[in-house]
Amino acid sequence: MTSASRPRRSDATRAAILNAARERFAADGYDRTTIRAVAADARIDPAMVMRYFGSKQQLFAAAADFDLRIPAITGLPPDQVGSGLAAHFLDRWEDSDSLQVMLRSAATNEAAAEHARRIFAEQVTPAVAALEPDPEEAAALAALVAAQLIGLAMCRYVLRLPPVVAMGREELVARYGPLLESVLTSRRTGTR
Amino acid sequence: MTSASRPRRSDATRAAILNAARERFAADGYDRTTIRAVAADARIDPAMVMRYFGSKQQLFAAAADFDLRIPAITGLPPDQVGSGLAAHFLDRWEDSDSLQVMLRSAATNEAAAEHARRIFAEQVTPAVAALEPDPEEAAALAALVAAQLIGLAMCRYVLRLPPVVAMGREELVARYGPLLESVLTSRRTGTR
DNA sequence: CGTGGAAGTCAACAGGTGTTGACCGCACGG
DNA sequence: CCGTGCGGTCAACACCTGTTGACTTCCACG
Incomplete structure (x- = not known):
């Protein structure tokens, strides 16, 4: 298992792309968000986005994954x-x-x-x-x-x-x- | 005032465009709706859409104009x-x-x-x-x-x-x- | 040192977009 | 009968899109 391996140099870039993507998707929605705009925000080349996430749809899937963190409501009055x-x-x-x-x-x-x-x-x-x-x-x-x-x-x-x-x-x-x-x-x- | 003038031959086309546009905008939203698709649905040339409505944005404004017809709620029990x-x-x-x-x-x-x-x-x-x-x-x-x-x-x-x-x-x-x-x-x- | 692979860059592709202007044909008033 | 104008078509424009592959740079390890 390599999940605990030393952090790669690319992890920072990956995170920067994901941050930029989340902001763009939140502001513009899926269609109007362009890979080029996300790449520009993250100060990297559009090709890197494809390298790391494969396609726009997969980038979206990664950016849209989140947890509502609904609190337990059973115990409350x-x-x-x-x-x-x-x-x-x-x-x-x-x-x-x-x-x-x-x-x-x-x-x-x-x-x-x-x-x-x-x-x-x-x-x-x-x-x-x-x-x-x-x-x-x-x-x-x-x-x-x-x-x-x-x-x-x-x-x-x-x-x-x-x-x-x-x-x-x-x-x-x-x-x-x-x-x-x-x-x-x-x-x-x-x-x- | 020419508003009561004899109906022009183009009125039918205009209505067909508007119908097609409403369906497309409803199904796909603004960005994914293309003028070419609307024109194809209405069986006319994309250039006609521009002729009649000026731009995609104005076509949308015409297609999105509607009345909720909220009933009078004052009299109801x-x-x-x-x-x-x-x-x-x-x-x-x-x-x-x-x-x-x-x-x-x-x-x-x-x-x-x-x-x-x-x-x-x-x-x-x-x-x-x-x-x-x-x-x-x-x-x-x-x-x-x-x-x-x-x-x-x-x-x-x-x-x-x-x-x-x-x-x-x-x-x-x-x-x-x-x-x-x-x-x-x-x-x-x-x-x- | 030097070599291999990862990280990053560049330019191009194929296709689709809104929009434009030149062109055609037919009905209708003179 | 003509010609004028309206309804309609066609091809092209400039631009932008996701995606690809070849190329360079950089760092770590033997």
């Missing part, structure tokens, strides 16, 4: 789950480009959309399943939670609707906390 | 406002590409995002302002309503999260009705 989730995601959005990468790219790139579905299935669904025994209902609630957070992120970071941009962190937490809570504690009451 | 809104938007999404045009394009095209902000200000905000006297709070509530609907649309039509796709119309109405209602009847209770 029930009236703090919603505001805790809201606060967590607001912080996560502000200090990382990863979610904007996904939102801006998934709109036009099927691989990015597939990636989003995977993150949803592997990270959001299990977290909600800890609260809801019925797996089918858990999947539905997880989807509603995702819709809440994605709607907020779209309005605040992508569309930049003025009222949403103007709201501060604590105001958003105060407004979304109860909303998320009522989603999580709701059960289907309709037909079937 | 308070417990039907939410489900009424949910039902209206689900129907609107299913029978028109316009909203997908906006969602897919605004992610990477600033003009499209500006267009979305205008539609929000001209159509969503006034509708909510009929229920909420304080204009600042009305803007905030309108933004939250928009976030609800955009989150749902993103998950169902763009990201295609399986649980959201699987839900039927009446299930979505049943789940989103109360949610929208609690948004509309909420007031800010936090700091300030």
Whole structure:
């Protein structure tokens, strides 16, 4: 196994490419991001990007890989789950480009959309399943939670609707906390 | 005024271009939609698109112009406002590409995002302002309503999260009705 | 030293893009 | 009957894209 071998000289370059790629994908989405622009940001030749990552699609896959780090919501007092989730995601959005990468790219790139579905299935669904025994209902609630957070992120970071941009962190937490809570504690009451 | 003049022979072509453009923009977003593809769909020469609409950006502006047709929500009994809104938007999404045009394009095209902000200000905000006297709070509530609907649309039509796709119309109405209602009847209770 | 392989550069490719201007043909008013 | 103008076609432009392969430079090790 060579995974613990001495760090190669190229690791720094690799990381620089990945940083530049994340910024570009977050700002411009998949289609408008060019390999040449990423290379220029990282101060290297476009050919290096291909050498290290193989193709634009694989570069994107590497740049879009991230962890939502959803906190365990099982132990919290029930009236703090919603505001805790809201606060967590607001912080996560502000200090990382990863979610904007996904939102801006998934709109036009099927691989990015597939990636989003995977993150949803592997990270959001299990977290909600800890609260809801019925797996089918858990999947539905997880989807509603995702819709809440994605709607907020779209309005605040992508569309930049003025009222949403103007709201501060604590105001958003105060407004979304109860909303998320009522989603999580709701059960289907309709037909079937 | 020549607006009532005999219909020109070119009007049909113009409409064909617009139809093809809306489909392409809805399916692929702004960047990946090419003038050549639109022209091929409309069975005409790419140069005609330029002749009629001037540029790709102006073609987009023409294709993205639409009306949400938000129903008057003042007269409804308070417990039907939410489900009424949910039902209206689900129907609107299913029978028109316009909203997908906006969602897919605004992610990477600033003009499209500006267009979305205008539609929000001209159509969503006034509708909510009929229920909420304080204009600042009305803007905030309108933004939250928009976030609800955009989150749902993103998950169902763009990201295609399986649980959201699987839900039927009446299930979505049943789940989103109360949610929208609690948004509309909420007031800010936090700091300030 | 010198040699082998990794790291990085350069120039070019094949294809696609928005956009332009010169050209053609047909209907219609004189 | 002509010719004028509108609807439409064609070919080309300048540019940008992802990707490739041959080339040079540099460093570490024998």
